[in-house]
Amino acid sequence: MIKLTTDKTRLADSFGLDAQKSLLFSAIRLDSSPLVAPIVADTTDGEVLLVRQQEQGNALSAGVPKERMRFYAPWVTIDPRIVADTPAAASLSTLVEELAEGGQVGLDSGVVMKHYSTLSRSLDVVADKQPTTPVVAYEIDTAAVLERFSRWRELGAETATRLIADVEHLDGLDKEIQSRTNTRYSALQSMAKDRGLDAVIISAPPNFSEVVGTQQSEDQLAIWSTQEEKLYVLAPETAHGVSGAPIGRFAGFGAAAVALANGNQIGVEEEWIATGLALELESEGAVLSELSTALGHWRDIRDHEDLGFQIVAARCSVFAIEEALKWAEESLEAGLEFTELDIYARYVDKIVEFRTDNVIPFAIEPYFTNLHSSNRMLFPGPPVDFPINDDTKCIQLDAGVRITFDGITVATSDMARSLPRTDGAKEAYEFFFDVVREGIIGQLRPGVVCEEVHEGTLDYLASHLKRMIEIGMLGEDVDFNTEYRKRNVGHLMGKQESFANELRPGYKHVLDVGSFGAAEIPWRYGDVAIGTEDLWYIGSDRTYILSKR
Template sequence: MRLITDCDQIAGEFGFHPIKQLLTPGIRMDAPKMVTPLIADRNGERFLLAREQETGNLRAHGIPADRLRFFERYVSFDNMVNGSSAAESLADAVAELAGSDPIIVGADLPYGRYLDLHEQFGDRLRVEASAPSGPVLLYRLAVSDVHDRFARLRSGGAEAAARVLRDRPHLRGLVDEIDRAPADTRFELLESKLNADAVLAAAPPNVGELTGLAPRAGLAVLWARGSEHLYCIAAADDYTIPGEVVGAHASVPAAVRSVVDGGRLAIEEQWLDTGTALALRDAGFEVVPASRELSLWREERDSTDLAFMVIAAQASRYCIEGALQHARQALDEGAALTERDVFRRYLELIPEFRAEFGIPFAIAPFFVNCHSADRTIYPAIPTEHALTAATTTLKFDAGVKITVDGVVMATSDIARSLVRTPGGRQAYRIFTDVIRDGVIPNMRPGTVCEKVHQDCVDLLLEHEAELVESGLMPAGIDLHAEYGRRNVGHLMGKQESFLTELRPGHAYVLAEGSFGACEIQWPYRDHSIASEDLWYVGRDATYAISS
């Protein structure tokens, strides 16, 4: 059986682009193909293997149910009560279809997925030969130039954030937090995070953070421990890279070998393709998966860009709440309205926010999860589905990204809901109060991520009788066990973190300067409610910075 991950082939076979027209691949800027669907070709019979979370989007794209095979069960009360046919993992879904046949994958498969499949299938897993990638050039940049570049990129951020906070008196303490933002120690922290001699990075968030340059397709960055330089590796026909040209090479592994003579090489297994990872192994490197460490490296330095985080958080609040107010008014007046109409109003509000507060930086959509519960309770991008008097909830969970010269300085992730039933409105108030008044203020330095999850569920259980009585929660479930299958938030590191979450088993300890989101997602029956705010652990308090 062959597994096909090529986006163009998936688009040609099923009629949608698996990154641009689904939700989660667009959020995971450092690992989109770790969450995209795959084609499983079993002797000419083709199925689409997809994470169950994308159910609403795949239905909207008209994918026939008999050609879908889901894995990674989505956590909802409906699935808790009724069960789910989704396989536990991609490897389990592949096993159900492949039987005892060999499994052939393309060299473009992310190395992280290759490792997962190889753990289950061993020598039954085979990798097709990859086409030569073509010649590359090696450019040398000084570490000191990177620091100088980021100082320029941050110029004006504190002043813009102060303007945004002028009407938010409960957040005025953030002005002082911004003024005492820590020094930039990105390379010192990188040395402490990675148990390797060098790191090779190509995922956009890491390229931007290592160089201060706008990421682009085909650009990789190499940094060796203790070096005062880093190296950009780019296609020979890319003439836009600054720095000193120090070599031309036949391939990325050859370029890496010209700088680092073997040893432990940290790579982004959730981004790097399997063909390149195996070629690096053949070139004599001990390839060390380091996507998690690089994610933490970004997350632990977020406080240096607090000004931009504040702007992004408040931009999201302004635009989402404004779009939902537009929807509420239209529904009250009986006007025709669709999910996309609400999204269009959200987009219109981005430049209005910039104009009102004099924001000189680019603000663009990062992701959008906007859907009514009468269409789907699964996370979904907006469609032309009509909103009517019968609409119970409209969930709007979205983020923006702020860029300067193409470099992402901050992203956001918050959620609000338009709820039109009495029981639903009561539940939404409970969720918002739990997050803002119960959870976020108690997230202080030393708090363990999994303890935040426990505290959040404990607070929800104080309202169990109300939620059950209103029909928003099934009776008799073990909420700690069932909700323990998902997070109640996550850190941010120039994107939503999928590796450091507020959930059982995540023992990461928060510190002053930690930044993330706290959320309650509540899909059940004919309601899909979400409440989510961004938080920042300051010196004297923890702030809900999107409130």
């Protein structure tokens, strides 16, 4: 028997790894970080760390020995040489099956529900139960929550309007900004009713704050009762300072959820909640439906309601990223040597400068940062103490900020710029701006289907691939279209980078007025990793590029 755990203390003690600090996608996926977290496997040969291959470079940079790791979910790349010496299992199930050698698989109660349900389809899995914790249920005044968000949005609208007043290419965008429309509860109710759910349990941070309007404390979760159209928060009875009116005490989270649902059909965030909670709910008679993607979509399609904040986030990002790379370029030209962390420090300082110079009356803070020298790795990842000097081939800075009130995220950004230093990379980078702004954003209008944008982008690139080969930015033997169809060329934004609605094959969402997202062309080949990404918004008359200076 092998045993799997994602316990953070175990991860730190055994491998010296903090996923939130050292890995990229644990930071990006605010609503599903447990899904992409590294897994410690106790096997007959000792401890093994199971890591998604997209985090390979980051785990190695954090000091985890390669021989102590096994990788799964192969990373998509147009340069197969990058991963040629590192095999990756097709999926977590495939890797766990190999390690189990026909034996039973044990799961710690904290392992995310999605892993439990997926592994159970093909393997003999037994999961630990979590201790039952007595809880108190609190009813939330949803009218007060709506009023709180309305006040914040008024401030966001005023700030954004002032910020873009003299930006010529954004002329007319101010007319798209509003602060009164708020469909968070009506859209949630419609989603729940359409799926025949008695209740929806909400515990992932971006979803919790969207419905409760306060910062989430540990071990709290929210419940939307479809029959009553009421919102409750459950917290351990030992917790103090919980918002809302207490309406009852229950033996545990499961008992409370089923009682408040007035039924047993309950939607859950399978990419966030622990297996232990899922088992507790089922032991109380709940029939669970997976809603992580649906709740991501619920956020995405309402993001235009927070357009004022999105504009501020986008304008801050383009300033901070471009100014940080400008400093790096000037420093290299002056013959200076520094590190990735120095660029990051400059980037963070520019966020502060932007807020101060523009008198932004709410918080702006880093969301995620993918900043690395191509000399260190071609994988995406956060910065480390790696030297930047005259030998540096390229620097990629793909990052986002988040706008917050009292710790609650009301908007995020995601864009990228690069500092290419070889002739081929410089030519390619200039072309990639055309791809992003004309080849991708040029397609975006009401009625366009997400997956169609991806195919249109491949068509735009087709006549230029020969030139990419000529300048050493693509191999002749690469089946480019096949490989690039495995990844997106952008995505919507919904309080984080969206994984519910991407511009890639298989995604059927239809864009409309108010759709907001990012368009990108990551290009990692040879000795350079280039990131080019802009934020866009589909207005009533045209599509705007929010992250263009």
